Amino acid sequence: MGNLHTSPSIFVLLCCCVAAIVAYPARSEFLTHENHLSVSYSPQPKDFPNEQLYRAYLVIQRFKGTITSDPKNVTATWTGNDLCGKTSYVGFYCGAPSGRDNKLTVTAVILNGYNLHAPKLQGFLDQLPDLALFHAASNKFDSDIPRLAGLAYSYELGVSKDMPAQAMRWGATVNLGPAGAQLPNCITANLNFTVHIGSGDKKGGSNVPGATDSKALLLNYNSLSGPLPANIGFSKLSYLALANNKLTGPIPSSIEHLQDSLFEMLLLNNQLSGCLPHELGMLTKAAVIDAGMNQFTGPIPSSFACLSSVEQLNLAGNSLYGQVPDALCKLAGPAGRLANLTLSGNYFTSVGPACTELINDGVLDVKDNCIRGLANQRRPAECAAFQSQPKMCPAATTQVTCPATPATVPGERKVRDYSSYVTYATLHE
Ligand SMILES: *[C@@H]1O[C@H](CO)[C@@H](O)[C@H](O)[C@H]1NC(C)=O
Ligand SMILES: *[C@@H]1O[C@H](CO)[C@@H](O)[C@H](O)[C@H]1NC(C)=O
Ligand SMILES: *[C@@H]1O[C@H](CO)[C@@H](O)[C@H](O)[C@H]1NC(C)=O
Numbered sequence: 001m002g003n004l005h006t007s008p009s010i011f012v013l014l015c016c017c018v019a020a021i022v023a024y025p026a027r028s029e030f031l032t033h034e035n036h037l038s039v040s041y042s043p044q045p046k047d048f049p050n051e052q053l054y055r056a057y058l059v060i061q062r063f064k065g066t067i068t069s070d071p072k073n074v075t076a077t078w079t080g081n082d083l084c085g086k087t088s089y090v091g092f093y094c095g096a097p098s099g100r101d102n103k104l105t106v107t108a109v110i111l112n113g114y115n116l117h118a119p120k121l122q123g124f125l126d127q128l129p130d131l132a133l134f135h136a137a138s139n140k141f142d143s144d145i146p147r148l149a150g151l152a153y154s155y156e157l158g159v160s161k162d163m164p165a166q167a168m169r170w171g172a173t174v175n176l177g178p179a180g181a182q183l184p185n186c187i188t189a190n191l192n193f194t195v196h197i198g199s200g201d202k203k204g205g206s207n208v209p210g211a212t213d214s215k216a217l218l219l220n221y222n223s224l225s226g227p228l229p230a231n232i233g234f235s236k237l238s239y240l241a242l243a244n245n246k247l248t249g250p251i252p253s254s255i256e257h258l259q260d261s262l263f264e265m266l267l268l269n270n271q272l273s274g275c276l277p278h279e280l281g282m283l284t285k286a287a288v289i290d291a292g293m294n295q296f297t298g299p300i301p302s303s304f305a306c307l308s309s310v311e312q313l314n315l316a317g318n319s320l321y322g323q324v325p326d327a328l329c330k331l332a333g334p335a336g337r338l339a340n341l342t343l344s345g346n347y348f349t350s351v352g353p354a355c356t357e358l359i360n361d362g363v364l365d366v367k368d369n370c371i372r373g374l375a376n377q378r379r380p381a382e383c384a385a386f387q388s389q390p391k392m393c394p395a396a397t398t399q400v401t402c403p404a405t406p407a408t409v410p411g412e413r414k415v416r417d418y419s420s421y422v423t424y425a426t427l428h429e
Contacts, residue, residue: 043081052105053083053094056128060092060106063124069117069140095130105130111139135218135426218426220244220266228272233257241423243268243290250274251291256282259403264288266423268314271295275393276320281306284405287414288421292342293317298393304328306402308336311414312421316365317345319386322396324366326352332363337414344368347378347386363413 048054060083064075077090084094084104091114095107106128117140118124217240224245232240233254238261247270256279263285273295281303283289289307292314299322300315307313310331324343329352332338341364348369351359358364359374367376370383377383418424 047081048083050103050105052103052130053081056083056092056106057081059124059127060089063118066120066123067116067118069115072114074111074114074116109136111136113139115139116141136222139221140223217241218423220427228252230254237261238263239422240264241266241426242270243423243427245270247272251277251280253277253279255279259283260285262286264421264423265290266427267291267294268427269293273297276301276315278303278394280304281400282403283307284403285309287311287337288423290314290423291318296320298391299323299396300325300328302327302396302398302400303402305331305335305400307331307338308402308405311337311339311416312424313338313340314342315346316342320346321348321370321386321391323350323352324348324355324364325396326354329354329358329364332358332361332413334412337412339363339413339415341365347383349383 043054043057045051045054048057060078064078067075070076074090077088078092080088082088083092083106091109091111092106093108093110094104096102096104107130109125109128112135119141121141217237220241220243222245224242224247226247227249228242228247228251230252231254232252234257237258240262241264243266247267250273251267255277259282262283264287265283266288268290269292271294272291275298276291276296278301280289281301284306286307287309289310290312293316296315296318297320300320302325304313305325305327307328308331313328320343327335329338329341330336332341333354341358344365344367346369348366348371350371351364351366351374355364355366359366366374368378370378370386
């Protein structure tokens with residue numbers, strides 16, 4: 001494993017590490033107690049190692065009461081006072097952040113694939129103030145994205161190859177400590193993980209460039225509805241995965257403030273709409289931008305030519321039109337790393353020479369558009385009907401000023417396995 005981008009399921013590994021390490025401390029203290037608990041016994045504050053855990057217990061029990069479906073019976077384990085145990089409270093993990101005087105508290109919630117149904121996450125997520133990671137794909141939480149303004153801490157998670165003895169299989173330490181200021185309307189899981197994964201040499205491997213301040217919100221396959229929060233750009237997110245929900249409305253223009261942090265954004269398969277914002281092109285660190293299968297319209301803004309790190313750009317299945325900017329296609333050459341540009345199922349009407357080359361290379365997919373002279377296009381009547389509708393989005397400009405980026409390495413088409421992307425990996429786990 002060389003770095004974050006070549007190690008297949010890095011995020012899954014990270015989760016395992018968080019799980020394994022943070023779950024470690026509390027176990028033995030509780031074993032003796034637990035044997036004496038009866039099912040009907042309702043724990044009292046004194047039964048918990050500290051007040052935080054007692055409060056978390058109350059929050060979890062309240063949330064449990066709102067769950068309407070639990071086919072895998074996980075919530076049956078959410079009982080008693082051992083929130084940090086290995087077999088109790090499945091999905092909850094504890095840590096002892098230094099900002100909490102090293103007192104044990106709930107720091108991660110990982111509820112993937114349990115198919116839990118609950119009317120909302122509000123009142124749950126926002127009431128676990130020490131949460132560093134929330135990863136809950138494939139559930140059914142019928143609400144909009146919770147606003148976690150109440151979260152007092154974001155965390156720094158250092159994952160390092162230089163391991164103390166009790167460490168994990170592949171060697172990692174996780175240090176949880178408060179980092180940064182309170183984020184307004186912070187979304188969830190504020191991970192600041194520094195990944196050092198070496199090839200096994202004692203020196204401890206290399207720092208993944210740019211991956212020192214990462215935060216993740218991973219909520220694929222839920223029933224989240226409503227718009228993306230207008231201030232999402234201030235979330236400092238690095239990984240945003242919201243595929244297969246029911247989100248509506250536009251991509252907020254504040255998105256450009258994720259310029260220094262965002263590596264991957266998965267908005268695939270929602271009901272998002274509006275013009276593609278110019279600001280999206282400012283995400284110069286992003287390797288994945290996937291807004292496929294939504295209701296976006298307008299031309300591709302010329303600013304997309306600034307996406308010098310993008311490897312996977314999927315805008316398929318929208319109502320985009322106009323010319324595919326040739327400057328965007330040049331990102332698959334020396335100007336960038338583009339390896340897959342998927343624009344099928346739109347209403348584009350023309351492509352320039354660089355794009356034509358990409359079509360021939362199999363990098364650009366433009367089937368089911370309105371491009372004359374190309375195979376597999378929409379029927380002329382369908383194109384004419386679309387073209388006759390009024391168009392509200394600003395026309396693509398010819399001039400664009402890209403954000404200044406630190407001396408970029410020469411671009412190279414970057415072909416890699418889908419599972420090596422954090423967000424795509426979480427889509428298929
Ligand atoms: C769920 O777990 C509880 C406690 O372990 C058990 O009593 C109950 O029968 C289980 N229900 C199902 C549907 O498996
Ligand atoms: C994230 O971690 C790095 C490395 O430990 C640190 O330099 C940086 O300040 C942290 N970022 C935040 C927002 O705390
Ligand atoms: C390119 O991206 C699209 C959309 O994400 C995907 O369906 C397709 O399999 C990808 N193609 C290759 C060759 O990776």
